[in-house]
Amino acid sequence: MTIRYLLPLLAVFALTTLPGCWMGTRNSDTTRAAPRASTRAIEAVGLGTRLKDQGLLDQALLEFERAIEINPTMTTAYMGAGDIYREQGDFVTAETRYAEAVRTAPNDFEPNYWHGYALQMLSRVTEAIRSYLRALAIRPDDFHANLNLATAYLQLGENTQAVIYAERAVRINGDDGPARVNLGAAYANANRHSEAISQYEAAAELMPLTSELLLNLAESQGKVGLHAEMAGTIREVIRQDSSALAYERLGSALFRQGSYDEALEAFRQAIEIDANHYPAWNGIGVSLLNKYLWSKKEYLNALDQARNALRRSLQIERNQPRIAELLTRY
Numbered sequence: 001m002t003i004r005y006l007l008p009l010l011a012v013f014a015l016t017t018l019p020g021c022w023m024g025t026r027n028s029d030t031t032r033a034a035p036r037a038s039t040r041a042i043e044a045v046g047l048g049t050r051l052k053d054q055g056l057l058d059q060a061l062l063e064f065e066r067a068i069e070i071n072p073t074m075t076t077a078y079m080g081a082g083d084i085y086r087e088q089g090d091f092v093t094a095e096t097r098y099a100e101a102v103r104t105a106p107n108d109f110e111p112n113y114w115h116g117y118a119l120q121m122l123s124r125v126t127e128a129i130r131s132y133l134r135a136l137a138i139r140p141d142d143f144h145a146n147l148n149l150a151t152a153y154l155q156l157g158e159n160t161q162a163v164i165y166a167e168r169a170v171r172i173n174g175d176d177g178p179a180r181v182n183l184g185a186a187y188a189n190a191n192r193h194s195e196a197i198s199q200y201e202a203a204a205e206l207m208p209l210t211s212e213l214l215l216n217l218a219e220s221q222g223k224v225g226l227h228a229e230m231a232g233t234i235r236e237v238i239r240q241d242s243s244a245l246a247y248e249r250l251g252s253a254l255f256r257q258g259s260y261d262e263a264l265e266a267f268r269q270a271i272e273i274d275a276n277h278y279p280a281w282n283g284i285g286v287s288l289l290n291k292y293l294w295s296k297k298e299y300l301n302a303l304d305q306a307r308n309a310l311r312r313s314l315q316i317e318r319n320q321p322r323i324a325e326l327l328t329r330y
Helices: 035-053 057-070 075-087 091-104 109-121 125-138 143-156 159-172 177-189 193-204 211-223 227-240 244-257 260-273 278-294 300-316 321-329
Strands: none
Touching (some): 035 057, 075 091, 075 109, 143 177, 159 177, 211 244, 244 278, 260 278, 278 300, 300 321
């Protein structure tokens, strides 16, 4: 009797790099203030834009905020301020400024897109999706909006929708590596692992072989039974980054190949790197339980070590009913 190696599904999402500042012209200002005030607001935005181009962000921000105070309906002022807050990492304030830009120009793409971006960075993913959808209603073939919307749906686990928009992003720009990774992750979450592998391999031709990309590829290889290929992919990960996760995944691949001693060694390497990586403790426990069973239940030391490993795993992560059941059985 061989006990199946029980591990939670590894979910490695390829969250893509989001685009930089939009540099186009915004044309939706509503300037209902008195002519003189309107002129002062326009001048403040012009000065703010020049200061921003010179890298003087604090001074530029003062000008954009001054324009808002003079004319609270000026979209370019809200967008200029929002862009600087975003670049400074202040997504809370950026979101409020982009929201005001949407209020003043609801039918413009950029305010809706950047509002969605700020919401996504604040983990307000459902609201971000609504903003991206409004942006795409205005400009359906925008690459970044489709790409980020797919990422947002991945974050929520809405795999069918993630596939739709990730496929659109790849159709728009098939030479973008992160877009291929996103589509691969969407396929993998939808249990379409052969298609995921094709996307990850395409991404590998277009971008550096990061550990995240390779781990995604390895996971899908394992799901379709390509365990030798999975092990080879993870060995490449380890050459780049000898993490506990990488060694634990290598142990999983070796276990599925039937290389049990090598698998046990990989699991032990994982906990040497991170003693709290509970999936590796599970791997050790299951490997040692199999040694005990193969010895016709005579190798009692292996049984004791297996129990200790599984107990350690449950101390780290209690919500593992299958591991708890395994420990109770033995």
